[in-house]
Amino acid sequence: MADRYELRLPALQIRQGERFIYAFAVDGKVVHSFTTVSRVHREKAALRGYQRPEVLSHIKAIRRYLESPAAMLPNALVLAFNDTVRFRAGRSKNIVDYSTMGELIIPIDETLGEEDKAAWLVDGQQRSAAIRDADVDEFPVAAVGFIASGEEEQRSQFILVNNAKPLPKGLIHELLPDTVGHLPAKYAKRQLPALLMSRLNNEDLFSFDDDDSPFQGRIATPTAPEGYIKDNSVLKMIENSLSDGALYQYRNPDDHSGDVERMLLHLKLFWSLVRATFPEEWNLPPRKSRLTHGVGVQAMGFVMDALTENTSAAELPNLDLYKPLQRLRDVCAWTTGRWAFSNTEQRPWNSLQNTPNDVKLLTNYLLRTIRA
Template sequence: MADRYDIRVPALQVRQGDRHIFCFGIDGKRLLDFTTVSRVRRSSEGSLDGYQRPEVLSHIRAIRRYVESPEAMLPNAIVLALDGRVRFEPSRQFSAVDYSIPGELVIPVDETIDEADKPGLLVDGQQRVAAIRDADIDAFPVAVVAFIADGQDEQRSQFILVNNTKPLPKGLIHELLPDSAGYLPPKYARRKLPAEVMIRLNIDTDSPFCGAIATPTSPDGRIKDNSVLKMIENSLYDGALYQYRNPEDGTGDIEQMVLHLKIFWKLIAEMWPIEWTLPPRKSRLTHGVGIQSLGYVMDMLTDNHTADQLPGSGLERRLDGLQDVTAWTAGTWDLGPDDQRRWNSLQNTPTDIKLLTKVLAAAVRVRKPIS
């Protein structure tokens, strides 16, 4: 077989609004000839590449055993994003409806190019394709639905939409949101801006959170991404970061938001340098209850200050009041009359977050207001 050739498959072009999708059948073992699995990762510059979740080997083995059985059937379509090298050639066959046109999809295959340069990307069906690839069978035809994508931003958006009703890892969604384009469900659209701010905190080398937030591209992070996201989201909609947000269209001044957060949290990290480096099971400072409670303290102390006004404002003096009331890694929390608890008994619950916030807020109120 030549290094370069075309795969031609009978297909239907189906019009959906101003876009088209292509429906066809193909031997599943041939999909990887022209399709790649782009797993989520970050370049050395911090930009996001790819969008797929890692393969789950146990799930693939289970699908493979099923595919090798005589009764095997995979009725759900594989979803592909194709680039402009793929073309559709309509046939002259009569169609009973104007939105569906029969023809052939022409897919170029070049065995000499790198995996990342193939014309197709798997949006949904990664584990099924891997199982078929490994199965001890000669062929296994599958149904495919494909679309022509304008770029990786659209591919990421489609990946989120396609997987919206599935148990997709939240961490992967959070990592993809900042680089997604087009329509997103409301619950994801609300988190797109907080996710963008969080990613900046995690990749900027001058950030106290640099590499500390656990995400698919930062698996060694000690702080849960959802804890930081909630802290940012609370501040964006009802706190100090609100001043940088445009409530009309949901956009915001990312640079000022990130700077504001860096200034505050750098002071926190310097105040408790050991506690800040420990995982949540050893330090309530990096636990969800600590991150969110201190986020509310940040809002209370800096709500009327821009990021440029924070240096030299006396914020450090106010935060000194926290030293006497905190028990991040040892000791006892005094949460009120008859409510004294061991340091690690606080949990990431609304009740405990509210109680801890009240204690921390009282400690900084007794200090001189920042100028």
């Protein structure tokens, strides 16, 4: 067979508003000749891809089922095509004006790399892998495709398609900052916090000098597993501040947008002082330091809100925040000793957990100390 050829498949073009989708059948054994699975990863600070790695145990289970006599996969694969794929309408008269019978023409070039193939698998990664590996001659499957305008739209469709499925939260947090188009309300609300977290973790420089973000490389995500601060801890801290704290002044509560650069500057200024105040504690993982634990990150976030609320990022250096933070040095048991919350309540340093009660207990203790 030649290296370059066209796969022609009977298809139904369906109009949805101003867009078209294409429903067709294809042998699952040939799907990987024109599709690629865009697994999420980073190139420098830029996010690339959007799918979780293949789950081998799940693929093996599907493969065993496909090799059984009565195997059936009724769910359609979802593909995002690039603009090399085209549809040719047939000559038969359409019964309804929103659907057209015709032929989907998919170019296949076996010399191309994975990233240059004509389609991306948006949904059905594990099913297609199982068909590929199954000991069967062919296994036709239903498929639905659309022409994507770019990788941002592919991510958006991936999130929407998987909205009813239990996607890993960390993967969603990584995808949200670069996703465009309509999103469910719960994801739209988290898009700005996810963007701020991503920038904090991956930016090299401040906006105003040559110092780096105090969170750079420290937040654990699917593409940065070497980080030790949990992404959800940082997200909660940012969300709390956006809701009714120091970052609220920069946001538009109606559409969840905001002045990202000023928010970043505000966060970096305060948390750089935290790092300078507790340098050893900041460089330890949560099991060795409650400062980088969820309870510490959230409590210090509330401290940021109390000290800097209604103060713009440009004015923060005038507050002399180093003094109130220094008051915490003698009373914080981030890595050793005991927390003396009161005369009657003392706790071992590592007994604090990431629970609402412990976050509130630690926050009140820190704020009392600062205001004393």
